[in-house]
Amino acid sequence: MSGPVVVGVDDSPSAMAAVDAAAQEALLRGADLHVVHAFIWPAMHVPPGASPLGPPAGGVRESIEHLLHEAVDRARAVAPGVRSTSAVMPGEAAAALEAESRTAQLIVVGHRGSGGIREVLRGSTAVHLAAHGRCPVMVVRGRPEPEGPVLVAVDGSPQGQGAIAFAFAEASMRGSELVALHAWSTWSDHGESGPGHPVELVDLTADLDQLRAAEERLLTEALSGHRERYPEVTVRPRLVRGRTRPTLIEASDGAQLMVVGARGRGGFAGLLLGSVSQAVLHHANCPVTVVRSGL
Template sequence: MNGPVVVGVDRSSSALAAVSAAAQEASLRGVELRVVHAFLWPAMHAPPGSSPLGPLTGALHETVEQIVTDAVERARGQAADLHVSYAVIAGEASTVLQAQSRTAQLLVVGHRGSGGFAELLLGSTAVHLSAQARCPVMVVRGRPDPAGPVLVAVDGSPQGQSAIAFAFTEAALRGIDLIALHAWSTWTDHGEHPLGHPVDLVELVGDVDRLRREEEQVLAEALSGHRDQHPGVTVRPRLVRGRTRPALIEASTDAQLMVVGARGHGAFTGLLMGSVSRAALHHAHCPVTVVRSDL
């Protein structure tokens, strides 16, 4: 896809961090960076698009102009040859950015905002965009390790393949290693049980080493086709016995970027956002990109 990288900006410091990350992504891809500021006129909810009240004037104009100017200057400071455009659009932040995502190859936002981006992670905006945007969504948070790898969560499901593909591409663009983490446990909460209780698979199989080998195979098969497409990427498979969420959060301490799928393969596959992706958005120590499988 040749669309731009889009970054949502407001007056928050996290928005400027998002601009820096977005500028890097656009530069690596050789595409345009589009800076978007969404705003609402006081005491009214304007629909996305041109302002129904005419051009911005007075203090509001000065505020918006400063927000956009700071963002554009930050982006050009990251990459002098980067083509940067901008747009100021009336509307709710999540609605505006979701519309922008239809033509973007990546949407980038900060982990906290002000005004239209208030309560980005504590509220519903980040979850909404990660679940509904028409392109992958990067939420810039934490303190990424500049020498660290890309980290991708592997669950072995078909829905997770899009996230793995994105992670391989990111590692190739950045020229860094890829850690593919697959967590497993002998306990499952979605197996069949007469009483509806979690099932200890050791009771059924009787061989924990066999279970481990099967999980190793799941991880290897999930990566096999992507290795062929990106032979220059050094992949470090990591099999962890334990719960997925804490294992990923711990691994993110040393990562540049974490990549997760929007859905898992457990009992809640019908939800637009799985528990792993939600946990990553709230607790990861580095930026997180959520990749939907149906894009």
């Protein structure tokens, strides 16, 4: 896919980590890097220039330009061969970056911080972009293991094929192993058997070995075709009996990147993204890329 890698920056502690990751992604793709800061000037009710009561270089505009220069310098240090540009975008961060996603091949943002209204809003920007962006969205969080595998969540649905394709491409570019994880469970695994709950259907229709074999076929079929396209990628399928969210979060420890899919339909960000994708965005131990179906 053509277009730049776009990274959204602010003054949060995670912003520079996002710049590092975005610069590396641009280098892997042979793409340009575009550093963006979104700002609603009128809402601040302050002049963009320096205040007459403060130092000459103390204005809001100067502070933002300094932030962008710092981000671009950092990107060039990480990936000297990448062409890096910057811009201040008018408007709210989520809307500005969503607009950028129409021509970008990847959007990169930092993870949610740890307190205060600003941090909550920052987190919702990541969720909004993952749900509504027009390209894959990487949320940089946790402590990625540089030598670890790319981890992709496989659910067997047609909507999840885009995430699998993206994960194979990432593993190929990074020269890393790909772990394809499919978690499956029965009603009893969710604590729903016993008094007052339906009898576990698997006990009535099939034994666990048959169910496990069916889930293994689902995983194999989901990966077919992609393996032929990327023969250089070492694939390690993992079939795990357990609940999807905690299984993925645990598996992210030691990975360099996790890739998950999103439904691509719906009116609200939460419904559109899905509970599993939202959970890993907030709790994974490595960066997470969300790939919406149809991208």
